[in-house]
Amino acid sequence: MDSKNCFHCGDDCYRNLIKFDEKVFCCNGCKTVYEIFSRNDLSYYYDLQSAAGATPKIAEGKYDFLKESAIVDKLTEFNDGKLQIINLYIPHIHCSSCIWVLENLNKLQPSVTNSQVDFPKKTVRITYNSSVFSLKKLVLLLAKIGYEPYISLDDYDNKKKPIDRSLIYKIGVAGFAFGNVMFLSFPDYFDITTNQISGGEFWLNQYQHIFRWLMFVFSLPVVFYSGWDYFIAAYKGLRSKLLNIDVPIALGIIVLFLRSTLDIIFAWGPGFFDSLTGLVFFLLLGKFFQKKTYSFLSFERDYKSYFPIAVTRINSNKKEETAQVHEIKKGDRLLIRNEEIIPVDGFLINGKARIDYSFVTGESEPVKKESGDKVFAGGKQLQGALEIEVLKSVSQSYLTQLWSNSVFQTNKSSTFQTLTDSIGKRFTIAVLSIAFLATSFWLFYDASKAMNVFTAVLIIACPCAISLAAPFTLGNMLRIFGNKKFYLKDTQTIEQLAQIDTAIFDKTGTITTNHKSVATYEGMPLSSEEESLLKNTIRSSNHPLSRALYSLLSDQNIETLDDYEEYLGKGIEGSLNDENIKIGSADFVGSDLQFDALTTSVYISSNDNYKGRYVFHNQYRTGVSKVFKSMSETLKLGILSGDNEGEKGRLEKLLPKLTPLYFNQKPEQKLEFIRSLQSQGKKVMMVGDGLNDAGALAQSNVGITISENINVFSPACDGILDASKFEQLHQYILASKKAIKIIKLSFILSLLYNAVGLYFAIIGQLVPVIAAILMPLSSISVVAFTTVMTNFLGRKLE
């Protein structure tokens, strides 16, 4: 029966099996969703994709804040009191069933008039009649069918940014002009010697002006709209005394345009409008290709996307009310329910706290707090409800203060000089000196041709192919990495990754997994009856440690216990046939062992005699020691953990010798540590996972976040690596280095084309048709070369 999977969510339903309608379900939640779907003619959901659902988890009162009209106003895109439109982010969207059921929401609720899913972004845009159906009801309905939206403080603070489509418009304009100019150039291509004096085709001669001036008109928007960014970039570069790659490009565009205009004004020739429009079109295509975005990921998140919008405040009349997080003041009393995040620092007044800080501080174990203790913002309460008194407002709390550090304001990309820019400098100098040398030669030899040669050199040397090499290589690498579940923010990150010489890792959640699945037993051996009783008792408990232990123990027959009792925060007790077993904390089972704060243990006693304990270990990701070993050959490594030293011994065994290990590091200390490494000239990669690493991730040259589920929150970073691919991390770094080599090779290739073109230019024989052939040819061969090479590289990656 262990092999039965839930019809709705596909999970193994080994613990409690519910049969309904000849189908099995793992829990009542899944069964309810199935009932809702089948009752409303939506069972097609299961035909599209089997077991596509998620188990609905609805915490009572979690969405009470959606009753506040001020909050609703902020969240909705449109709201006129009757009709509301909202765009909700639903992490669970993953298959065609999801699209289908969400777009058929009005079958469940007629007030929903329209719902449209954006699959890549994992959002659904819902229009509904708010006079009968409130936002809160909508969210609850979604949660009820397993599509709980993720609403955080971030949604509240920024209104939707308008989508920037200017690059597409620019490509559209350039492509449109390029195509038309090519057509209009045809008469000239067919009869190169067309010229009244040399006696060319009469028909062409008669109409050449109209063709040429039309080309001129088409080139105007290309130069002054599509290509305008290159002038701005070149100007900015020159002003900060940098010769970036945009300088020769801008120079090429200007010279092409002026020379061509003069050509047609004085009827010297047809001009180079075809090359000009083609050049801008290809350059913009390169830019477009480089811009691979993962719309379902965000690399810019801060604590706001982790924090709730509102919490429950207990006002002076002892009544509960909803308060926006920003409105919370010192002295307020807050009610924190089970599974809620504590938004501010405060004192615990009431209730027993078991707070999970793993995401905030890196401590792997939930922390117990008694009333009177201080609790910090960012922790997640794991059992029961709490009452806290606020000590500091949100922005001044211990964790959120980290974001006031200047490192979050500086833009990393502006300080990094890309490979293309660094070659741009040498290239510009070389081209200008060739142009002047050739011109001075012709001035001496045949002055009438000097200007012609000067402009021809600048035209033909325009580094179109060079500036395409990096975008296409890196853009393609970005896609290959993306397919391997290594998502990078931009192409520049690959260049940075290729340069790193130091790699610093966080411990909890980064090199360890979040699941506890390794435990060792210490103590007296258990008899087979005791083992059976143990497993049957744990079966009934939902505590995470019970569940972890349950899956570790060997299979036993399922027996119904005579008695079972769960003591919250202490342990569980079960009895069968006069046998009694207690499982839980040391005091609970009556063990006289010293409490060991550094490890997590589950103690067991049988008939009130202490038997032994299961010690849980942090489980390291598979291949940690392999990855570290191979990386240590070329990189300096280190561990920077917010956790205590409990795991030091095991880590030392696991990692290469002399890997520096630092424990009990606060978020600011991590940031400072990275900064001090950088001040020694190191290029540092930081690999982390939680909010406590956010500062270090922002400070490092490359900040990589490890994520077990890329849909859930991850702090701002340059790249997100799926945890299952952790073993491949070093390979990815090596691949980045190879990508840089490919770019260098394509530089050489395009320089060869430039040499051929320069030959024609210097001898004064550059006719438009040669430029029109050479420019696209070099660009296309560079693009083909880089695409083939990167795909070859990608095939070797796992």
Added chain:
Amino acid sequence: MSVIYILLAISIIVAIVFFIAFILSVKSGQYDDAFTPSVRMLFEDELVKEKTGKLSKTHTKFQPNKEE
């Protein structure tokens, strides 16, 4: 021979019409999500089939909880 002017005018007007169509389609957000429509277009037909098969069944509408 001046028919060339008419031909040129026609060709450019046609090109401009397509160009405007492209700009408008980008502006309306058609290219923002290039994936979902490809999945969506496969739904409709099968849904009708599903419905006719189940028409005999009487069903009660799902009522969202009346909590406030």
